[in-house]
Amino acid sequence: MKIVRDVETNESCLQINSGSLALSVPRKSSKRYLAVYLKNLKRFTEIQIEVYDTNGARKTITFGNHQSVIRIQPAAGECRLPMTLQASWNYLNIDLADVVQKAFGVGYAHCRAVTVSAHCAVWKVYFQDRPHAESELPKSLQIS
Numbered sequence: 656m657k658i659v660r661d662v663e664t665n666e667s668c669l670q671i672n673s674g675s676l677a678l679s680v681p682r683k684s685s686k687r688y689l690a691v692y693l694k695n696l697k698r699f700t701e702i703q704i705e706v707y708d709t710n711g712a713r714k715t716i717t718f719g720n721h722q723s724v725i726r727i728q729p730a731a732g733e734c735r736l737p738m739t740l741q742a743s744w745n746y747l748n749i750d751l752a753d754v755v756q757k758a759f760g761v762g763y764a765h766c767r768a769v770t771v772s773a774h775c776a777v778w779k780v781y782f783q784d785r786p787h788a789e790s791e792l793p794k795s796l797q798i799s
Contacts, residue, residue, distance in 0.1 A: 661694065661776065663743060668694065668778040675772040678780060683707075683765035686782035687752040691771070695720075695740040698774030702738065705769075706751055709762035716754055718747075727758050734758040744778070748786050 659670045669676060691702065701719040708714055718738035726735040734754070738747075752763035771777055779796060789797050 659776070661778070664778065666778060668776045670696075670776045671771060671773055673773055675770050676777060678769045678771075680766050680768060680782075683767070684782045685765045686784045687750060687763060688783045688786055689747075689749040689751055689766065689769065689780070690783055691747040691749070691769075691780050692778035693740065693745050693747060693771070694776035694778070695742055695745060696774050696776065697742075700738070700740065700775040701772040702747075703770040703772070704749070704751065705767045706755060707764045707767060708755055708759065709764050711764070712761075713767070714755060714759060716751075716758070718749075729759055732759070746789070748783075750786075 656669060656671050656674060656676065658667050661668050689704065693700070699719070699721045701717060704716045706714050706716065712732060714732045714734070717735045719735065720738045720740050722735055722737040724737065751766060755761060755763040766782070769780060
């Protein structure tokens, strides 16, 4: 991993060539939308999100660009979903409440951790209470 200046955004970002970037969520984030700015480096990339449902059970949601089918194992609390990345920067806005409800049939309580693995660049990761159009975001959170 190394911090690099991206030529497209002219901003510093974390480039992950191998290994993982593990982000603990120190305070239980109950905001339902996870926003991730991720640059596709044309290699395998995975985002793993650890959440808790309204029953207090831990669930793991994994998005991967190497994944082509949805795999849900309710008893294990695991859900694997395909992720399609465009060339260059991608703004991912993941509705955690919707994913937990559709995959496991229970309510979303909070997020505990986010892990981004291998071969991508990460610019920003944050939670929000609703999806925002890029024009609504402060300049510091806009790609263009």
